[in-house]
Amino acid sequence: MLLKIVFLALLSQVAHLAGDDFTYNGFNGVNLTLDGLASITPNGLLSLTNDTIHGQGHAFYSVPQKFKKYPADNVLSFSTTFVFGIIPEDPTLGSAGFTFVLSPTSDLMTQGSPNYFLGLFNMTNNGNQSNHIFAVEFDTYNSPEANDINNNHVGIDINGYISKKSYPAGFTSDEDGKFHDLLLFSGEPMQVWIEYNATDMQINVTLSPLWTPKPKNALLSCSVNLSSIILDQMFVGFSASTGTIYTYQYILGWSFKVDGKVPELNLSSLPPLPRIKKKAKILSLWLPIALLVFVLITAAVTFVVLRRKKFSELHEDWELDLDSTRLSYEQLYKATRGFKDENLLGIGGFGRVYRGVLPASRVDVAVKRLSYESKHGVRESVAEIVSLDKLRHRNIVQLLGYCRLKSELLLVYEFMPNGSLDNFLFSKGEQTLDWGQRFHIIKGVASGLLYLHEGWDQVVIHRDIKASNVLLDSDMNGRLGDFGLARLYDHSAAPHTTNVVGTLGFLAPELARSCKATTSSDVFAFGAFLLEVACGRRAIEPSKHDEIEEVLVDWVFENWKMGMIHETKDPRLGDNYVLEELDLVLKLALLCSHPSPSARPSMREATAILNGDLALPPLLQE
Known part of the structure; x- marks a missing residue:
């Protein structure tokens, strides 16, 4: 028992x-x-x-x-x-x-x-x-x-x-x-x-x-x-x-x-949630005059110390070799009015962006605050990003300077008054772009990307080409921005193995195998970007019931096989578009987003095709 x-x-x-x-x-x-x-x-x-x-x-x-x-x-x-x-x-x-x-x-x-x-x-x-x-x-x-x-x-x-x-x-x-x-x-x-x-x-x-x-x-x-x-x-x-x-x-x-x-x-x-404690009063009315004076003096000294600490920056000897414009944190703090919320332009996966006006020059800028929690790779990352301020092209957002704090990197860019392209393509309101504006933006971004790949001292792999990273200036010119994921290497060097980063729908399939970002993987993303602009749809739309419809590239490819590629255009365009240009953009997009890197054109070839200087090669079914 x-x-x-x-x-x-x-x-x-x-x-x-x-x-x-x-x-x-x-x-x-x-x-x-x-x-x-x-x-x-x-x-x-x-x-x-x-x-x-x-x-x-x-x-x-x-x-x-x-x-x-x-x-x-x-x-x-x-x-x-x-x-x-x-x-x-x-x-x-x-x-x-x-x-x-x-x-x-x-x-x-x-x-x-x-x-x-x-x-x-x-x-x-x-x-x-x-x-x-x-x-x-x-x-x-x-x-x-x-x-x-x-x-x-x-x-x-x-x-x-x-x-x-x-x-x-x-x-x-x-x-x-x-x-x-x-x-x-x-x-x-x-x-x-x-x-x-x-x-x-x-x-x-x-x-x-x-x-x-x-x-x-x-x-x-x-x-x-x-x-x-x-x-x-x-x-x-x-x-x-x-x-x-x-x-x-x-x-x-x-x-x-x-x-x-x-x-x-x-x-x-159940245990209660913590509450923010109210700050206790520092001074009381019954304090003697002598104690009040002492506290005021201490407060003044503390203010000076905290102010210095607040605006203190991190300088290292290796930064002298960057030959880049370094701005003071105090300048940027004043430019953005203390990084107040009313100056906040947006929040992304890599930091917040604030609008500001530089005090001395009165130039409108966008200040991006990037945080890092360790020093691992900081030197390489900072050197790589801020070296991009040497880039000069009408279709690339100009990096004007940078500032380093203990745990932050602040990047200062030209301010783009018309915001990002995706606000025009995907907003539910009536704000949109006609075909002429879209085709002009496409050719501008292609020109800027060609410059990154072939026109500068080093090869620049952007790694995050998409509509939300294309900004529009006052004349509605497309300017490629956000180089937070960019990688550089010499023209004669082979690409380095690195972490796979970017956005789903824009990642070339070979990245999962080789983990090497190349100009060809940038071309793949450029193809998906072309479809965003022409079709007015995001690269991935999980709300679509059909699995093929979820992925924009797959959906357009299936429509091309059925002879219905023009049906994929953005419905908001109506009949106001140039059929030959639309046909060219859609087919070039499929060519750029081909699963095989060897089948994709270079950016030089893609730019020549868009400008009518080179014939579009025939598309082949997979």
């Missing part, structure tokens, strides 16, 4: 360890698998991120959950509910986001990246069926690369960061039947319910403010068969990342259940 009792106790313990449900009202004493920025605070909050930029954090239940029953291969139903809160560095700006995730491994640090990758994927594995990742994202950054709908949305991700379906954050009230917006990074706690019905193959995601009963209508519903995505056993948890600004992302409580109704959380026992 005693042996039976011991056996049952052991069996119960094993069942608990490999259990299919758990509930945490706070995380004190909880054994989770944490990595990266993730930690558990002294008061029991699960903190996924902290005050680190461009970072990632993961937190998983330490034991994998069983999602399939032998011998059936169908996924079991599952549900989870949790309470979260997001506190950003800047209350007006979000940065990346977090996800609830099912993963075959709890070690995502090796395969995930920060920023819009959300700590789940990277440039090379994004979209791979072998990932077996299911995630629900709570995204507070509007990433063009991810085709995000805004900077405050919930999305369902399968094997990649481009959501299968997404919707602005909010809830439909059961009381008035109206939809109410919720700001994910408001600093207020919110509750989420995620439910998968295996019978209907339906995912429902519901969101509401804390203490509000679960709304009857889900925020997001999606039909998907997870049998091929979810494996027999999967880890459940959270993944989060930060971008150019830091964000604290907290989980207050979490409940999970396989094949049954998820247990409810005890909301009253």
Whole structure:
């Protein structure tokens, strides 16, 4: 009898360890698998991120959950509910986001990246069926690369960061039947319910403010068969990342259940979110006059010291060899009025860009702030980027100078009053470009890229050619900009092996094999750029139902094979275009984006074709 009792106790313990449900009202004493920025605070909050930029954090239940029953291969139903809160560095700006995730491994640090990758994927594995990742994202950054709908949305991700379906954050009230917006990074706690019905193959995601009963209508519903995505056993948890600004992302409580109704959380026992403490008064009215004078003197000295520190810059001997224009941080601080939000032009994956006016010359500039967290490769990166200020071409945005701080590199560019080309191509408003303007911009960008490849002292590989990196000056001339990923090498030298970076839809297929950026890989991206301009569509559009339609190059190629290539033009052009020029651009784009590098033209040949100095070679079917 005693042996039976011991056996049952052991069996119960094993069942608990490999259990299919758990509930945490706070995380004190909880054994989770944490990595990266993730930690558990002294008061029991699960903190996924902290005050680190461009970072990632993961937190998983330490034991994998069983999602399939032998011998059936169908996924079991599952549900989870949790309470979260997001506190950003800047209350007006979000940065990346977090996800609830099912993963075959709890070690995502090796395969995930920060920023819009959300700590789940990277440039090379994004979209791979072998990932077996299911995630629900709570995204507070509007990433063009991810085709995000805004900077405050919930999305369902399968094997990649481009959501299968997404919707602005909010809830439909059961009381008035109206939809109410919720700001994910408001600093207020919110509750989420995620439910998968295996019978209907339906995912429902519901969101509401804390203490509000679960709304009857889900925020997001999606039909998907997870049998091929979810494996027999999967880890459940959270993944989060930060971008150019830091964000604290907290989980207050979490409940999970396989094949049954998820247990409810005890909301009253959840740990509170941290609050910003009000600054105490430094001086009190009862202080003696002598003490007041002492404090004022100390404050004045402190102000001087802090001001010097604030405007202190980093100078190293090797920078003397750069022969580039170095501007002081104080100049740039005054030019942008202290880098205030009203001067913010945009936020990208590599930094913020501010508009400014240089105090002495009164020249309009755009100041880009790049952050780095270590000195590894800083010398090479800085030397490579700022050496580009020697480039001189009418279709390249001029780099006017730079400034270095301890953890920042500031690049100063010409200001382009008409912004980026993608605002005209993809905006939902009436703002667009006629065909004459588009063809003029295309030829200008081709001329600038030819200069980079052949017309300068070194070969410059841009590595990120796309409409959002083409800026328009006051005369609507296309100017290629954003050289943050550029690489240089001598004309007689072979390209170096490097990390694969860039934007999906513009990456030449050979990069995954060789990891060597070349002029030919730039030509591939130029081809995708031509299609963006001619078709008025982004290179990747996951909202399209047909798999071929998702990838712009594939879609245009299929239409060309059916003799319908002209049907791919931007509908907003109407009938106001030159058929011969449109035909030339579309076919040249397919030639430039050929899977084989040897079949692509050089930029010299592509420019000659656009200018009518060279005949377009016939296209061959793959």
